Amino acid sequence: MSGLVLRVSGWEILVAGEDGAEHLCQVRGKVKAGPRRAGAQIVAGDGVDWQPTEAGRGIIEAICPRQNILSRTASGNRPLEQVMAANVDRFFIVVAARQPALRPGFVDRALVMAASGGVTGVVVCINKVDLDGENERRPVVTLYRDLGYEVIETSAATGAGMVGLVERFHEGLSVLIGPSGAGKSSILNTVEPGLAIRTQELMRHHDRGRHTTTSSSLHKLRGGGYVADTPGVKQLQPWGIPAEELVTYFPEMASRIGDCQFRDCSHLHEPGCLIRAAVEEGQIAESRYDSFARIHAESDAVGVHRG
């Protein structure tokens, strides 16, 4: 039977069956040792083939190929991959217009994370617009819209922009990410009253355990669909992107690569770099280039290189 992984906790995996009923499953040994072994722990959002054993229990026979993945670097001394979810239909990057201050760098990191994992259903959500009487967010909204991203402006406090947003949670799998205080919990509670508390309790439970590098939990919405909240993150570091590949996840830079004077240009300091020239001419936003340079330095530091 096919099922959906809701939560992974050590050896126990909570799977929703086709009828929606939840079963505590374990993985058959050969699945773990199979071709998906390397870096392929089962995560929330994975599709599985499973068989019931006793009441409420089952065994996972196979893991379905993934459509996409959201993967970040876990905080800690040693770089570790933290997979947030697989098979993500919608990825809401939630930032506040004010309080905390709007930092485009966070948005860029989340966009890179989505692009490198193959997640295309990205929505940049600028919340707390009720606090932004001066419309200071406007340049940021314009920047990302011009790059082709969907940007919505919301206020969980006044309900502005929330119509239509709620329905989008009711199909497939949605994941929210954002800095602490941006309003993720408030948005979730607008989608379904009490939802934020349910997701937070589980996150606390996760944080206490040893399994902080495992994925988040999926919550079934009464109106349909699943959602995964993620703990508020200060610094978001995408996982496993080779430094020389990073530029391909910035669409306005990707369209210019190959034209620099040196074929292996890092776009950081070489003469004749057309990406840096475009920044100087104002065709590429400085904030975007800053994000590129910062993430590049981190990729170099952890030594992720192609080949």
Ligand SMILES: Nc1nc2c(ncn2[C@@H]2O[C@H](COP(=O)(O)OP(=O)(O)O)[C@@H](O)[C@H]2O)c(=O)[nH]1
């Ligand atoms: N003024 C205003 N406050 C908001 C809005 N959304 C959330 N808040 C408040 O901002 C604080 C942080 O919100 P919360 O949902 O907990 O953020 P989270 O850390 O991203 O989950 C809380 O005090 C909320 O009441 C909004 O749209 N406008």
Ligand SMILES: [Mg+2]
């Ligand atoms: Mg929260």
Ligand SMILES: [Zn+2]
């Ligand atoms: Zn260059």
